[in-house]
Amino acid sequence: MKKNFEEMSYDELLTEFKNIIKANGLKFTSQREAILRTLYDNPQHFTSENLYMLVKQRHPDLTIGIATVYRTLALLEENSLVSSISLGIQGKKFEIANKPHHDHLICKECGKIVEFGNEKIESLQHQIAKENGFELTDHLMQLYGVCSECKKET
Amino acid sequence: MKKNFEEMSYDELLTEFKNIIKANGLKFTSQREAILRTLYDNPQHFTSENLYMLVKQRHPDLTIGIATVYRTLALLEENSLVSSISLGIQGKKFEIANKPHHDHLICKECGKIVEFGNEKIESLQHQIAKENGFELTDHLMQLYGVCSECKKET
DNA sequence: CTGTGTGCAAACATTTTGCAAGCAG
DNA sequence: CTGCTTGCAAAATGTTTGCACACAG
Numbered sequence: 001m002k003k004n005f006e007e008m009s010y011d012e013l014l015t016e017f018k019n020i021i022k023a024n025g026l027k028f029t030s031q032r033e034a035i036l037r038t039l040y041d042n043p044q045h046f047t048s049e050n051l052y053m054l055v056k057q058r059h060p061d062l063t064i065g066i067a068t069v070y071r072t073l074a075l076l077e078e079n080s081l082v083s084s085i086s087l088g089i090q091g092k093k094f095e096i097a098n099k100p101h102h103d104h105l106i107c108k109e110c111g112k113i114v115e116f117g118n119e120k121i122e123s124l125q126h127q128i129a130k131e132n133g134f135e136l137t138d139h140l141m142q143l144y145g146v147c148s149e150c151k152k153e154t
Numbered sequence: 155m156k157k158n159f160e161e162m163s164y165d166e167l168l169t170e171f172k173n174i175i176k177a178n179g180l181k182f183t184s185q186r187e188a189i190l191r192t193l194y195d196n197p198q199h200f201t202s203e204n205l206y207m208l209v210k211q212r213h214p215d216l217t218i219g220i221a222t223v224y225r226t227l228a229l230l231e232e233n234s235l236v237s238s239i240s241l242g243i244q245g246k247k248f249e250i251a252n253k254p255h256h257d258h259l260i261c262k263e264c265g266k267i268v269e270f271g272n273e274k275i276e277s278l279q280h281q282i283a284k285e286n287g288f289e290l291t292d293h294l295m296q297l298y299g300v301c302s303e304c305k306k307e308t
Numbered sequence: 309c310t311g312t313g314t315g316c317a318a319a320c321a322t323t324t325t326g327c328a329a330g331c332a333g
Numbered sequence: 334c335t336g337c338t339t340g341c342a343a344a345a346t347g348t349t350t351g352c353a354c355a356c357a358g
Contacts, residue, residue, distance in 0.1 A: 027312055027357050065315045070348065105286055114286050121278050125297055132259055132268050133302035141295045143279055148287030181332050181337055219340040224323065
């Protein structure tokens with residue numbers, strides 16, 4: 001049974017993380033907390049390197065290595081507290097999994113991003129996966145086009 | 155104006171490739187042809203390494219290096235003769251772009267890729283774009299999940 | 309105390325680049 | 334001939350691993 005972490009506050013996420021740690025006989029460390037905290041406060045998509053640098057910047061007192069970032073992201077991802085997607089050229093990116101699901105409509109001219117959710121598409125995606133014997137866990141959908149303002153200009 | 159290479163025969167693709175080469179002041183070499191030919195004959199998804207080994211196997215007389223494969227794939231992709239998708243775990247994969255439009259269903263465990271096309275989703279995407287004042291030009295849709303075989307193993 | 313977690317550096321895996329020689333045009 | 338292309342090896346990236354010390358429980 002998969003947990004649903006949508007809309008959770010930081011404290012709730014932290015509690016979940018501690019439970020996961022305890023359940024696996026692991027230990028709660030300041031590095032692990034700093035990573036979760038940084039992911040929570042910056043709900044963008046991170047590369048491992050981005051996250052590593054931001055954690056160091058926000059916690060100058062804490063020593064942390066890139067290896068710990070990789071190890072912690074793997075742990076968080078295994079337990080669905082963060083999700084990762086691979087974005088074309090830009091490599092693998094991570095984000096904390098407490099946001100409601102949405103996809104993106106992106107203007108090729110000005111870069112404007114509109115978030116949208118569409119249940120019909122979601123259900124068709126599940127149907128397609130099912131027809132092919134897949135258990136759907138995730139998807140990436142980005143629509144590219146030209147927004148109304150940029151259309152005017154041309 | 156973007157070219158449409160759908161359903162092209164090998165000879166047509168080769169002519170396109172030669173035109174691209176000429177137009178850019180480049181040169182037509184046996185390595186470049188061997189790569190295009192191998193991509194055409196094996197319309198699966200290749201990693202660079204896969205393709206490199208298959209080209210060597212199919213053209214034992216030809217000397218070719220991995221660097222040439224990377225360079226040629228980049229050239230082909232810039233000119234839309236091949237398209238690439240990037241997969242979390244398994245790296246970047248390429249396929250020749252003479253197939254009708256389709257999207258991908260990807261197994262997170264073993265990297266297996268299933269192609270699918272769904273007109274309902276395509277039309278919903280256009281509708282979403284329209285509702286937001288966008289003119290849709292393009293999209294990226296990848297569904298991630300676990301395939302039936304990998305499900306068995308767990 | 310015990311055993312997990314950590315940083316560091318080395319090891320890996322993948323992709324890119326510099327270079328001198330090869331060859332298409 | 335000219336200069337683009339190639340293979341090779343070295344370099345650059347991105348990620349993982351081995352190890353000895355640190356520290357949570």
